[in-house]
Amino acid sequence: xxxxxxxxxxxxxxxxxxxxxxxxxxxxxxxxxxxxxxxxxxxxxxxxxxxxxxxxxxxxxxxxxxxxxxxxxxxxxxxxxxxxxxxxxxxxxxxxxxxxxxxxxxxxxxxxxxxxxxxxx
Amino acid sequence: xxxxxxxxxxxxxxxxxxxxxxxxxxxxxxxxxxxxxxxxxxxxxxxxxxxxxxxxxxxxxxxxxxxxxxxxxxxxxxxxxxxxxxxxxxxxxxxxxxxxxxxxxxxxxx
Numbered sequence: 001x002x003x004x005x006x007x008x009x010x011x012x013x014x015x016x017x018x019x020x021x022x023x024x025x026x027x028x029x030x031x032x033x034x035x036x037x038x039x040x041x042x043x044x045x046x047x048x049x050x051x052x053x054x055x056x057x058x059x060x061x062x063x064x065x066x067x068x069x070x071x072x073x074x075x076x077x078x079x080x081x082x083x084x085x086x087x088x089x090x091x092x093x094x095x096x097x098x099x100x101x102x103x104x105x106x107x108x109x110x111x112x113x114x115x116x117x118x119x120x121x
Numbered sequence: 122x123x124x125x126x127x128x129x130x131x132x133x134x135x136x137x138x139x140x141x142x143x144x145x146x147x148x149x150x151x152x153x154x155x156x157x158x159x160x161x162x163x164x165x166x167x168x169x170x171x172x173x174x175x176x177x178x179x180x181x182x183x184x185x186x187x188x189x190x191x192x193x194x195x196x197x198x199x200x201x202x203x204x205x206x207x208x209x210x211x212x213x214x215x216x217x218x219x220x221x222x223x224x225x226x227x228x229x230x231x
Contacts, residue, residue: 044124044225107171107172108169
């Protein structure tokens with residue numbers, strides 16, 4: 001079945017880096033773009049950006065430039081979110097979600113289960 | 122981009138209808154027919170309920186419907202059921218390959 005499986009919870013110290021993975025299965029990986037969405041504790045959803053799985057070209061939302069990096073490895077149908085120089089405010093659940101576009105529509109129709117990143121000294 | 126504006130909370134009794142609004146600008150909601158709605162239960166990942174303003178993915182009950190007028194999109198849930206109690210988020214394309222979410226609405230089924 002179509003699914004996105006994300007890596008597990010991470011506990012990091014301020015200033016460290018973290019890399020979250022999102023492995024796709026059950027569909028043609030490069031046929032769908034991948035979005036990243038952040039949800040801080042008790043807060044709403046925040047769009048971080050997306051990566052074109054055909055070209056590897058990322059687009060970042062305002063507020064997610066510089067320390068945030070999207071990447072992918074098409075050989076294993078996996079996209080990655082790396083966050084550098086972690087801050088306490090980065091504590092959140094991070095979701096990956098695919099979008100088909102065109103006739104398939106512009107909704108995020110499949111979501112990963114979420115990866116919790118906790119930043120604490 | 123600024124977050125789209127949603128009411129913090131709405132409520133309704135079982136069997137009633139509720140409508141959740143999502144207000145943006147001509148640069149997002151009003152400029153494109155790419156508004157989607159997501160349902161999120163506590164501790165769970167969001168679930169797509171409506172895409173492209175009014176399209177329903179397979180498996181989503183037809184009690185859920187979407188519409189748009191000007192810069193405001195709406196999600197209507199008719200025949201409210203207990204399991205509809207959740208947080209709901211709208212999302213709109215905002216141009217230049219960017220997207221923006223609303224702040225979220227907590228739906229309480231009385």
